Amino acid sequence: MNETIAKLDVAQIRLEFPTLHQEVYGKPLIYFDNGATAQKPKSVIDAISKYYSKDNANIHRGVHHLSQIATEQYEEARKIIQKSINAPASEQVLFTKGTTDGINLVAFSFGQLLKEGDEIIISEMEHHSNIVPWQMLCERQGCTLKVIPINEKGELKMDVFESFLSNKTKLVAVTHISNTLGTINPIKSIVDKAHAVGAKVLIDGAQSIQHAKVDVQDLDCDFFVFSGHKVFGPTGVGVLYGKKEVLDEMPPYQGGGDMIAKVTFEKTTYNELPHKFEAGTPNIAGGICLATAFEYLNSIDMDAIHAHEQDLLTYAESELKQIDGVRLIGTADNKTSVVSFIVEGTHPFDVGTLLDKQGIAVRTGHHCTQPLMDIFKIPGTVRASFAFYNTKEEIDVFITALKRSVNMLL
Amino acid sequence: MTLQEKEQEIIDEFAIYDDWMDKYEYIIELGKELPLIDDSLKTDNRLIEGCQSRVWLNTDFDGENMQFSADSDAIITKGIIALLVRVFNNESPKNIASSSLRFIEEIGLHEHLSPTRSNGLASMIRTMKMEALKKV
Ligand SMILES: Cc1ncc(COP(=O)(O)O)c(C=O)c1O
Numbered sequence: 001m002n003e004t005i006a007k008l009d010v011a012q013i014r015l016e017f018p019t020l021h022q023e024v025y026g027k028p029l030i031y032f033d034n035g036a037t038a039q040k041p042k043s044v045i046d047a048i049s050k051y052y053s054k055d056n057a058n059i060h061r062g063v064h065h066l067s068q069i070a071t072e073q074y075e076e077a078r079k080i081i082q083k084s085i086n087a088p089a090s091e092q093v094l095f096t097k098g099t100t101d102g103i104n105l106v107a108f109s110f111g112q113l114l115k116e117g118d119e120i121i122i123s124e125m126e127h128h129s130n131i132v133p134w135q136m137l138c139e140r141q142g143c144t145l146k147v148i149p150i151n152e153k154g155e156l157k158m159d160v161f162e163s164f165l166s167n168k169t170k171l172v173a174v175t176h177i178s179n180t181l182g183t184i185n186p187i188k189s190i191v192d193k194a195h196a197v198g199a200k201v202l203i204d205g206a207q208s209i210q211h212a213k214v215d216v217q218d219l220d221c222d223f224f225v226f227s228g229h230k231v232f233g234p235t236g237v238g239v240l241y242g243k244k245e246v247l248d249e250m251p252p253y254q255g256g257g258d259m260i261a262k263v264t265f266e267k268t269t270y271n272e273l274p275h276k277f278e279a280g281t282p283n284i285a286g287g288i289c290l291a292t293a294f295e296y297l298n299s300i301d302m303d304a305i306h307a308h309e310q311d312l313l314t315y316a317e318s319e320l321k322q323i324d325g326v327r328l329i330g331t332a333d334n335k336t337s338v339v340s341f342i343v344e345g346t347h348p349f350d351v352g353t354l355l356d357k358q359g360i361a362v363r364t365g366h367h368c369t370q371p372l373m374d375i376f377k378i379p380g381t382v383r384a385s386f387a388f389y390n391t392k393e394e395i396d397v398f399i400t401a402l403k404r405s406v407n408m409l410l
Numbered sequence: 411m412t413l414q415e416k417e418q419e420i421i422d423e424f425a426i427y428d429d430w431m432d433k434y435e436y437i438i439e440l441g442k443e444l445p446l447i448d449d450s451l452k453t454d455n456r457l458i459e460g461c462q463s464r465v466w467l468n469t470d471f472d473g474e475n476m477q478f479s480a481d482s483d484a485i486i487t488k489g490i491i492a493l494l495v496r497v498f499n500n501e502s503p504k505n506i507a508s509s510s511l512r513f514i515e516e517i518g519l520h521e522h523l524s525p526t527r528s529n530g531l532a533s534m535i536r537t538m539k540m541e542a543l544k545k546v
Contacts, residue, residue, distance in 0.1 A: 025430050347484040349462040350438075354486075357430040365462050379483065380462070404431075408438055409485060 006301055008308045013300070014389050016041040027359025030394045035179050035338055035385030036363050037229045038210060040293070044233060047292040051285040059284055060258055060275070074284055077291030078274070084294040085224065086215040087241050091273040094247075095287045098238035099206040100129040102225030103173070105240055105277060106202055107133035109250040110171065110223075116142035118170045121199075123148040123156055123185075124375055125178040128368040130204045134173060148174070150375065154181035154330040162193060169199040176208035180367040180383065181330025182313075182338030184208075191220050200246060206230055210387070211309060211336045213302045216241050228286060233293035237286030240277070247273055254279040305388040309337035312386045312395065319399045323406065329381050337386040340367075343402075346409045348380040354405035355382075360398050413505050416497045417513040424517040433518070434486065441489030447481045458537060460530030463487045467534055469541045475500045476542055482530065490514075490522055490531060498538060503545035506538065 014020055019039045022029050031039060051073075057066035059074050075090070082090040096102040114120075120134050124147055138145050148161045156174075172194040177184050187203055194201045202223040205214060210231045216224050223246070228237040242250075252259055252270055256279035261269040270276045316339050320326050325344030342348060352364030365380040366373045373380055384398065411419070427433040451468045458465040463484035470477040478495050482488040497513065498506050514520055523532045 347463060349484040350486045354431070354434060357434060379464075408431075408435055 008304045030360045032384040033361045034387040047289045080291040094240040096238045098227035102240035105253045107137045111137040118143045119168045121172045173202040175204040180369045182335040183332035184334040228290040233290035237283045256280040313337040340381040340383045358401040437489035440492040441485040444492040447479045458530045465530035503542040506542035
């Protein structure tokens with residue numbers, strides 16, 4: 001490990017996460033399902049409670065004191081998130097329900113600008129939420145979907161991607177990090193190549209922003225989407241970042257309150273960014289407390305988080321490889337702290353059930369990436385996904401429990 | 411033995427396990443012992459697709475009682491199937507359709523029947539009862 005990087009005080013960090021300190025089936029909980037959702041630090045839990053105990057009011061509408069406080073907090077939250085992802089302006093940070101919602105917004109609104117014959121590029125490792133909205137758009141507008149294949153390690157075949165690019169390409173929508181394989185994709189190179197043919201790029205950041213510092217200007221992507229609940233924030237809230245000129249060009253997604261400038265029955269004019277895309281009363285507490293999660297995350301050294309998680313990944317993979325019959329799914333050179341695997345002769349569901357009974361929470365199944373499972377010709381995997389509050393000791397318990405489970409099943 | 415007595419027998423068998431892993435060890439053994447259904451019967455119309463595991467169910471009726479045979483690609487699912495088949499086999503359609511299957515809850519396996527588990531078991535039970543209803 002690099003000596004210049006401060007070591008993470010994991011014991012101290014764990015104290016901030018109340019859910020980690022409990023027993024399930026009489027065993028201490030080991031939470032390795034962070035890819036599905038992350039646990040929440042006390043500061044976020046307290047902020048939710050504080051909002052509903054003290055500040056609850058609707059925003060952008062009331063003249064009264066509470067409404068002003070809530071509005072200020074909500075807009076302040078937008079600024080905190082803006083700074084965290086280095087967006088040029090807070091109006092480019094749109095609050096959504098989550099990644100899925102953000103992608104659907106773009107597929108609908110940006111999609112309105114597309115026409116028959118236009119092409120959209122995604123990849124084989126996409127989550128269903130970055131597949132289905134594009135299929136629906138293609139059906140609506142007569143566009144064509146192209147899918148970048150992966151190699152056996154679970155890396156994008158960049159040469160095929162380049163061969164797809166032409167002046168017909170209007171959008172490239174790819175994941176930053178694969179939730180199933182852990183692969184970190186070469187986003188900057190994808191963005192550069194797509195921009196060279198005039199295409200826009202959407203990055204699905206659902207699995208990346210909790211593991212690495214994201215700078216949307218440096219990435220130069222046109223859209224970046226993520227979910228609050230995977231970055232230690234509340235469920236039901238997320239963010240869509242977009243470049244201003246692209247967002248300005250796009251028609252609104254949903255109609256309703258807040259998104260309008262003036263409504264008459266003859267003609268309605270739309271509000272400015274970000275409100276144009278935020279119809280109706282939003283998840284106010286969600287937005288405010290997502291900013292609290294970012295403040296928490298920003299207080300920890302991202303390099304130290306990265307180093308610790310890479311340590312966990314290396315350790316887990318080397319331990320797993322020593323178990324007979326284990327096959328790792330996703331062995332990209334550039335990976336985040338996700339290990340997907342199958343054990344010869346066992347079904348992922350059985351392994352997951354037995355691990356659960358030993359207190360270990362993993363995810364099993366296709367992880368909303370069915371096409372990917374078809375490519376690897378497997379029904380699903382067992383996936384352990386680590387966060388910075390996980391430890392090597394937990395991996396030791398997991399490995400022992402896994403061995404016991406496999407023994408029972410074979 | 412009546413259907414209810416068979417259920418009670420299973421509840422009694424499971425009463426000796428207070429550790430979850432022992433309980434599952436037993437279920438896995440049952441899964442391993444359950445005769446495989448013939449590959450020729452593993453057709454798509456007998457397949458119940460769950461999100462996590464898949465179940466094949468074959469139904470026979472001799473004019474009086476029902477016979478089920480079933481299989482799954484997951485062994486724990488198969489073990490639970492073995493228990494269901496034991497309770498339902500050689501029972502009249504009426505008994506099957508009206509049974510509450512309380513043993514599943516009593517031995518602590520109800521989590522496997524929640525729709526979110528999507529291992530195909532909840533749909534399998536529904537299918538078994540529907541097949542029985544058709545014969546009532
Ligand atoms: C890569 C990726 N994209 C999209 C999503 C969807 O996120 P959400 O369900 O929060 O909208 C997930 C969540 O599992 C994901 O891992």
